[in-house]
Amino acid sequence: MDISIGSIPSAFYADYRINVMFDGYKWDLQAGEQSTISDKVVLLGSDEAAVLIKHAKRLYDETIAMETALCKRPELAVEIGISKQMADVLCSCDYNPNGHVRFMRFDFHPTTDGWRVSEVNSDVPAGYPEASVLPTLAEVYFDGYRQCGSFGDVFAERFSRLVPKGGVIAYLHDTHTVEDYQILHYLGDKMEKCGYKSEYGSPSHIKWQNGQAAGFAGIVRYFPVEWMEFESGIDWRGFVDSTTPSSNHPIALLTQSKRLPLVWDKLGVDVTAWKKLLPETKCTGQLQNRSGWIFKPAFGRVGEGINIPGTMSVEEEQEVVRAAAAQPNQWVAQRMFESVPIDGLHLCLGVFVIDREFGGFFARCGKSPKMDADASEIPILVKDKSKK
Secondary structure (H helix, E strand, O other), X not given: OOEXXXXXXXXXXXXXXXXXXXXXXXXXXXXXXXXXXXXXXXXXXXXXXXXXXHHHXXXXXXXXXXXXXXXXXXXXXXXXXXXXXXXXXXXXXXXOHHHOOOEEXXXXXXXXXXXXXXXXXXXXXXXXXXXXXXXXXHHHXXXXXXXXOOHHHHHHHHHHOOOOOOOEEEEEEOXXXXXXXXXXXXXXXXXXXXXXXEEEEOHHHOOEEOOEEOOOOEEEEEOOHHHHHHOOOOOHHHHHHOOOOEEOOHHHHHHOOOOHHHHHHHOOOOOHHHHHHOOOEEOHHHOOOOOOEEEEEOOOOOOOOOOOOOOOOHHHHHHHHHHHHHOHHHEEEEEOOOEOOEOOEEEXXXXXXXXXXXXXXXEEEEOOOOOOOOOEEEOEEEEOOOOO
16 A cells, blocks of 8 residues: 655644644644644555545445435334434435535545445544645645645535525534534634635524524534434424535435445445445344454444454443443444554544545544544645656
8 A cells, every 4th residue: 555654844843733723723732641733644645545535436426325225215224223203204304415515424444455444424524624724734844745635625615506605604513512613613714715604503503494494594514413313402303304505414314324234235226335345244133253343333433332352441342242232223243354554553544525526535543443532633645646
């Protein structure tokens, strides 16, 4: 694989760190004693980048095909962990894909078996400023490498097609966390430069009138659909039935579940790329021997609840196994791949696709193969073919 890890020159790191804070929307510079701003950068060969982009676009097409098929099969939506109530509403809604922006992030890992994908973040993937601003700030330190793609640029162009100029866009998130706010603030600032207005709040702040979000011309949601179903004060059905342009529409929940591979063969669609790139997946209860398999929560995020050997205590491992046994329809077993560390760091490379268009790279790295809250977010730069 044509991939390596570079470092921001130590003489410039302090300036880079401040620039990432103010321009890269990483306002919290410390997590305890640890800096949240890494000096590391992923350096990717141009051919390698092209392979990942090609894979991601193919996976996107197949995921949309599965999403469309699932809209007609609410019983299969329940099988992958979605509540019957939610499945019935999603599968009976009048969803117009041309009226909303649709984007996903596919997570790739360098392994002993080449590139493998661990999952799709289909509903509310993170990494907007990291896939837009961080490469711009880092590329000045690496001659011959450049930024490849920008989530913010592609998103703004696509969303501007749907939302009338001057309209107010609602940016919805968990209002208890600064991290979610800073991620959305990047998009808000981006869209304001395109002639829009911004308001930030919780999904509970949205009121519906005749299928429209009252007072808003567009909705950017950074709040998982499955959370909205159980959060008091949120009219989640309004989001499903809304004709107000949004990203993403709640229909994205149908392909967010990590149990999706369990119903592939019942959907009647081509998933060749998924079957090639994703490790074998089974119901946790079907395993005769857990060796070589990891458990994942169907709707887990940021590596939570994944029992990769060596990354958690015996007690934590037992807790995962008990949880999977108690609610088997909310967990899945995935055959474990062997992550290959690059210059001592394990990597997860996220590739964004927005409405079938490449939308930038996002990366996390760590000493452990488990990409959880302790992993660092770092930019990806791609070798410039024009320079030798």
